Amino acid sequence: MFPGVGGRGMNPAKMKQMMKQMGISIDEIPNVEQVIIRTPDVDIVFNDANVTVMNAQGADTYQVVGTPEKVPRKLEIPDDDVRLVA
Numbered sequence: 001m002f003p004g005v006g007g008r009g010m011n012p013a014k015m016k017q018m019m020k021q022m023g024i025s026i027d028e029i030p031n032v033e034q035v036i037i038r039t040p041d042v043d044i045v046f047n048d049a050n051v052t053v054m055n056a057q058g059a060d061t062y063q064v065v066g067t068p069e070k071v072p073r074k075l076e077i078p079d080d081d082v083r084l085v086a
Contacts, residue, residue, distance in 0.1 A: 024056045035064050043071045 019026070029051040037044040049066035 022056075024054065026052060026054045028052050035066070038073070041073060043073055045069045045071055 032049050032051045033047075035046040035049040035051060046064055046066040046068055049064050052063045052065075054061045054063065
């Protein structure tokens with residue numbers, strides 16, 4: 001996608017300038033404490049996450065880097081709901 005990027009690399013300042021010209025910005029979200037991805041069966045928890053947001057032509061893409069921990073989800077029925085049905 002970017003000419004000159006590859007084995008030898010590219011000057012970071014030049015890369016940033018090219019991305020700006022194409023309307024792409026990248027920012028890191030500071031002080032992230034935790035990221036949780038919830039699915040019906042499992043939560044994927046990142047306690048040591050680094051999160052970067054890339055905005056390209058109005059669309060945000062989030063990149064999460066860290067060590068994931070899979071936590072099974074269990075069905076919890078509140079006592080009030082049990083009493084209501086009973």
